[in-house]
Amino acid sequence: MGSMVHCQLWMGSLEPYMTETFILTAFRKMGEAPMSVKVMRNKFTGEPAGYAFVHFANDEEAIDAMHKLNSKPIPNTNPMVRFRLNNASNTGRSLIDREFSVWVGDLSHDVDDYNLYRVFSSKYNTIKTAKVILDNSGFSKGYGFVRFGSEEEMKDSLISMNGYIGLGTKALKICNAVPKPKGALTPGSSTGTNSATSNGGTDYSQYYDPTTYWQNYANWQTQGYFDPSEHQVANDGSSVAMETKREDDLDLIEHSAPVDVDKMNRERLDADCNLWDALESSKWLPCDMLEVA
Known part of the structure; x- marks a missing residue:
């Protein structure tokens, strides 16, 4: 982890009143012990640039402080400001770096x-x-x-x-x-x-x-599946549908099973031919083909 943060953190969203002393005191009140703080300034105006670098004794202290304090309220801020910390090396990270x-x-x-x-x-x-x-x-x-x-x-x-x-x-x-x-x-x-x-x-x-996906996934696992062939008779003799869980509907599909495309095509064509043969033998004709006397 030594090459990750180089013993320092980037701290952003600073208010103008947040000096080096203020930031050091805030870290120490939160139980951390940074060695020094450098508030960056606009090189033309000399005004604070809104961010700083916080230096620690080692990388482990820096990375621990980042995860402990990120998003926590900064002491003595009014209105409240939260710690916004990041690895100092990440602030200059190339856009082509893989995540x-x-x-x-x-x-x-x-x-x-x-x-x-x-x-x-x-x-x-x-x-x-x-x-x-x-x-x-x-x-x-x-x-x-x-x-x-x-x-x-x-x-x-x-x-x-x-x-x-x-x-x-x-x-x-x-x-x-x-x-x-x-x-x-x-x-x-x-x-x-x-x-x-x-x-x-x-x-x-x-x-x-993907929170919505996981919520839907949980619903799919717990919801009942309606089977219209299963009913419960109410006190008045009427039929009341019941929800039942169909375990067979939850069976996994074997996607690696071999598929005979030619056989499936033949079966589909045979079914179509059988349908038309049955229609022809029944002498059934569509209504728009019948002549009205």
């Missing part, structure tokens, strides 16, 4: 960035960031993203971490983080950004949120 990220769903509301990071980093060596997405009020939306430095580890997590129990109160749901087409706007936003960016660090608004 290996997964979407993590069913996060209970007690799970924050640090919890998410710790669980994945205990199993994988290339974790770069872990982010729980928050709403505008600062509450978890129930899902987040984990970014890997290795495609192999990312693919392994899709299997190994799906259904994982031990983070929060629910089993995790894992799937690929699917990027949106360039220029796609986030619902409710005219700029394509949302709380994913304002709550800190990496911009995850570029990814789709």
Whole structure:
């Protein structure tokens, strides 16, 4: 992890009154011990540029502080401002760098960035960031993203971490983080950004949120399937339909089974021929072909 952050974090969304001393004090009140802070300034006007670099003794302290504090309220800010932190190396990351990220769903509301990071980093060596997405009020939306430095580890997590129990109160749901087409706007936003960016660090608004898919998937697994041949007789003697779960409807389809295309075509043609033969032998004619006397 030594080449990841180079012992410093980028801190954004700073107000003009946030000096180096103010930021150092804020970190220390949150239990962190940065060595120094450098607030960047506009080289022409000398005014604060709205961001700073926070230097730590080592990379582990820096990455831990990022995940512990990201999106947490900064002490002594009024109105409240939240920590917005990122790996210093990520701020200059090339747009052509490949991203290996997964979407993590069913996060209970007690799970924050640090919890998410710790669980994945205990199993994988290339974790770069872990982010729980928050709403505008600062509450978890129930899902987040984990970014890997290795495609192999990312693919392994899709299997190994799906259904994982031990983070929060629910089993995790894992799937690929699917990027949106360039220029796609986030619902409710005219700029394509949302709380994913304002709550800190990496911009995850570029990814789709598959929460709806998983909700529908759960419904498919639990909903009843109506069988019109099964009824219950009510007290008044009327027939009341019952919902039953058809286990056979849930059987997996064997997609690798060999398919005889010629045989299937012959069977379809034979069925069509049999239909027309039956119509012809019955002397049935469509109404628009009959002459009215």
